[in-house]
Amino acid sequence: MKLSDYLPFKEKISLGFKITPVTLLLALITVGLILFYLYGVMNFFAHGHHAYNVTREHPWGFLVASYEFFVAVAMGSIVTAASGIFFDIKVIKPLTKRLLLFGLLSLFAGFTAFLFEVGHPVTMVIYTALSGNVTSALFWLGVFYPLFMLFTVLTFVSYSKNIGPTKIFALFAIIFANSSVLTAGSIFGLLNTRLFSSGIFYQIEFMATAILGGIFLLTLITVMFKKESYVEAVVALKKVSIAILSLLLIMYIVRYLVGVYGGVPGKAEAIQYIYTSKNFLIFELGLGIVFPLFVAAFGSHKKIGMFCLASFFGLVGIMFSRINLIEGVQVVPMQTMKIREYQEVPSLITSYVPSLTELGIGVGAIGVFILFMFVADRVLELDEAAA
Amino acid sequence: MARYGMALDYKNCINCKACEVACKEENGILLGADKHRIWVGVNDVAGEWPNLNIVSSSFQPSQCQHCEDAPCQEVCPTQATYTNENGVVLVDADKCILCTYCMEACPYDARYIDDRTMTVDKCTFCTDTRLARGETTTACQNTCPTKVRTFGDLDDPESEISILLRTREHFSLKENLGTKPKLFYLT
Numbered sequence: 001m002k003l004s005d006y007l008p009f010k011e012k013i014s015l016g017f018k019i020t021p022v023t024l025l026l027a028l029i030t031v032g033l034i035l036f037y038l039y040g041v042m043n044f045f046a047h048g049h050h051a052y053n054v055t056r057e058h059p060w061g062f063l064v065a066s067y068e069f070f071v072a073v074a075m076g077s078i079v080t081a082a083s084g085i086f087f088d089i090k091v092i093k094p095l096t097k098r099l100l101l102f103g104l105l106s107l108f109a110g111f112t113a114f115l116f117e118v119g120h121p122v123t124m125v126i127y128t129a130l131s132g133n134v135t136s137a138l139f140w141l142g143v144f145y146p147l148f149m150l151f152t153v154l155t156f157v158s159y160s161k162n163i164g165p166t167k168i169f170a171l172f173a174i175i176f177a178n179s180s181v182l183t184a185g186s187i188f189g190l191l192n193t194r195l196f197s198s199g200i201f202y203q204i205e206f207m208a209t210a211i212l213g214g215i216f217l218l219t220l221i222t223v224m225f226k227k228e229s230y231v232e233a234v235v236a237l238k239k240v241s242i243a244i245l246s247l248l249l250i251m252y253i254v255r256y257l258v259g260v261y262g263g264v265p266g267k268a269e270a271i272q273y274i275y276t277s278k279n280f281l282i283f284e285l286g287l288g289i290v291f292p293l294f295v296a297a298f299g300s301h302k303k304i305g306m307f308c309l310a311s312f313f314g315l316v317g318i319m320f321s322r323i324n325l326i327e328g329v330q331v332v333p334m335q336t337m338k339i340r341e342y343q344e345v346p347s348l349i350t351s352y353v354p355s356l357t358e359l360g361i362g363v364g365a366i367g368v369f370i371l372f373m374f375v376a377d378r379v380l381e382l383d384e385a386a387a
Numbered sequence: 388m389a390r391y392g393m394a395l396d397y398k399n400c401i402n403c404k405a406c407e408v409a410c411k412e413e414n415g416i417l418l419g420a421d422k423h424r425i426w427v428g429v430n431d432v433a434g435e436w437p438n439l440n441i442v443s444s445s446f447q448p449s450q451c452q453h454c455e456d457a458p459c460q461e462v463c464p465t466q467a468t469y470t471n472e473n474g475v476v477l478v479d480a481d482k483c484i485l486c487t488y489c490m491e492a493c494p495y496d497a498r499y500i501d502d503r504t505m506t507v508d509k510c511t512f513c514t515d516t517r518l519a520r521g522e523t524t525t526a527c528q529n530t531c532p533t534k535v536r537t538f539g540d541l542d543d544p545e546s547e548i549s550i551l552l553r554t555r556e557h558f559s560l561k562e563n564l565g566t567k568p569k570l571f572y573l574t
Contacts, residue, residue: 049485049505056421056499059487119485119505127465127482138464138488192564193458193494334496 008097008160008381015378026224030374033367037112040360044116051357055350057333062354063117065322066362068184069213070110070369071145072206072318075181076214077103078152078173080237085159085170091236094229098382099218100156102373106217107149109369116361137186144183148176181206188329195267196274196328201255208244208251209318215241216292216311216318223308225377229384234304238296245293252285266332273349274328279320288317327352389540390474391512392453392569393525394551399533400446402427406527406536413516413526416508422499424510425450425527448535450527451476451497451510452560452568459489459498459509467506474541474569475514480506494561495568512538541569 003009017023043051054061081099084092092099115121128142151173158164185203192198215237222230259271274280295310333350354362376382410416410425426449433443453476460468460476467482468489483506490498490507501508512518513525522529528536539548548571551557557571 049500050502054487056490057496059490059500117486120483123482124465124484124486127467127484131466131482133461133463133466135461136464136488138462138486142464187488191458191462191492193492329491334494 006157006161010379010381013379015375017374026370030367030370033364034371035364035367036360037364037367038360040357040362040364041116043357044361047357049119051355053353053355053358055352057350058330058352060326060330061117061352062323062326062358062362063113065319065326066365067110067114067117068206068322068325069319070106070113070365071184072181072210072322073213073217073315074103074106074110075148075177075210076212077106077217078148078214079177079211080214080218082152082155082170082173082177085155086167086174091233094384095218095221095227095233096384097156097160097380098221098227098377099214100152100159101376101380101382102217102221103214104149104152104156105372105376106369107145107152108372109365112368113362113365137183137190140183141180141187144176144180148173148180151176178207181210188325191329193334194329195264196270196331197325198267201251202325205248205251205321208248209321212241212244212248212292212314213318216314219304219308219311220315221373222304227383231304234307235302238301238304238307242293242296245289245296249289249293252289269349270328270332273331274324277324277327279327280324283320284317284324286317287313288320289314292317388472390542390569391538392474392541392548392571393450393512393528393539394537394548394555394557394571394573395448396535396537396573397447398445398573399535400427400448401533402429402446403532405530405532406448409526409530410510413513414511417502422501424497424499424508447572448527449495449497449560450570451493452495452566452570453510453512455567455569456565458492458494458564458566462488462492464488471514473514475512476509477511477514478507478509480504480508483507494564494566 017027052061052063077099080092081096081103083089084096118124124142128139132139132142151169154164155166155169155173158166158169182203185206188194188197188202189199218230218237219234221227222234256271256275260268260275262268292307292310292314295306299306299310330352331349404427407423407425407427411418411423414424416422416424428447428449430443430445430447433440453474455474457468457470457476460470464486465482465484467479467484468476469479470476485500485505485507487500487507498507498509500506513522517524517526517529525536525538528538537548537551539546541549541552543549551573552571555573557573559568559571562568
């Protein structure tokens with residue numbers, strides 16, 4: 001039994017690449033991000049959670065947002081590819097293996113951030129198995145993500161080597177991908193004490209942005225790796241993105257109207273605060289939704305150059321949607337009767353700015369992800385023609 | 388087996404913070420403003436001069452509400468947060484993974500991170516200190532000079548807390564969330 005029986009290794013493996021101004025810039029950015037990640041990790045090992053700017057009233061920080069970003073991109077990529085297999089969508093076939101693998105790598109990149117968010121990851125594995133709490137959304141996340149990963153790996157191996165029931169694996173990959181993302185949204189949606197996220201908005205938003213994340217990643221890959229055979233799929237998926245972006249835009253508008261004019265204490269303040277912030281208006285709404293929607297709807301229907309730029313900003317927008325979620329959930333503190341505490345004048349708005357360590361791990365994980373993608377591209381045969 | 392709760396005659400509170408000191412001393416809580424199991428909130432005088440509502444100013448001691456339907460327990464992925472046989476919500480530090488989901492879920496902001504164990508900590512009604520030694524009061528109750536706090540078994544009709552709750556009007560915090568808190572504010 002050899003590894004090559006299960007994985008589509010290239011006949012000739014080389015980690016070199018042609019140096020052009022673009023590839024050189026990409027390489028420098030990647031190295032910079034990885035160094036930033038290492039800085040964050042070293043700081044974490046030196047100071048632990050004290051290196052984070054999280055507080056008693058703002059216990060979740062940037063790393064949670066970063067993790068939620070990566071798993072969304074993973075879900076979108078894998079669901080797109082697995083749907084292509086299960087429903088026999090010809091246009092997706094050329095990029096199936098690449099999307100499956102890059103989705104998996106995005107999951108790993110997410111875990112490289114999450115690993116440093118949870119205080120005791122080893123204890124988590126042990127006691128989730130020994131005394132898991134079925135009423136906790138976080139417990140179900142721990143159930144669904146391993147299954148999601150398992151069936152994605154099985155789909156990838158099965159599809160690459162033409163062994164086993166590929167369609168069944170793909171179906172389970174789709175089911176568990178959706179379960180995982182719905183559960184991730186439910187972590188926030190089921191918090192009835194946090195009115196900003198309580199309800200069904202974030203389950204649907206997570207699903208929608210996850211699919212978008214997959215489309216945006218595919219578009220970037222197509223341009224980065226110069227894959228002409230992927231263009232047809234990108235053009236088709238661009239139309240899907242118009243529907244999803246429009247739906248998101250409507251959801252955002254309705255949420256604002258209901259949230260602010262509904263005037264529910266604790267909810268209205270949080271929504272007003274987030275919806276009037278630069279992070280929301282410029283990044284989440286402007287660059288993340290309106291710009292990609294405009295380009296997808298009114299740009300060239302055959303060329304993908306502008307849509308590639310829109311995809312980059314779209315991914316930035318998805319990252320900011322997670323940051324805004326984390327901030328919105330915690331921005332109105334649970335003051336109870338602590339109108340003033342220890343003679344400190346209380347704030348109605350909890351402030352949080354991520355520390356350099358958090359940024360290093362959370363943003364640096366993007367560098368780790370790019371490195372993973374580069375190595376995978378060089379080591380494995382990911383294009384359909386050679387399968 | 389008991390069902391412990393606490394009644395707070397909060398209008399008697401003089402904000403001396405002896406309860407906070409006693410809690411820290413008895414339970415070995417770390418020093419620092421953000422490391423506390425119990426606290427005294429201060430309601431400032433409402434209104435604008437000269438129309439000030441003087442009686443609106445009050446001191447409001449609080450802590451973990453030991454909810455019967457505790458949201459912190461519901462979200463804990465490893466069952467590190469649990470309710471013991473006496474209805475006290477506790478944290479098993481060995482099982483705590485420091486995901487801080489319970490801190491997000493608690494509507495009362497009653498939890499904090501103990502930097503020594505790097506796990507989430509909260510009020511225990513002195514379960515592993517005073518009650519374990521056979522005492523019948525908590526440290527905060529025992530030290531209070533104006534007898535704000537009354538701790539006891541809600542299931543015992545003859546306990547002081549049961550008599551208080553039968554004879555005095557009271558309210559609980561954020562009752563609309565359905566958490567069924569076991570801290571009662573006497574009016």
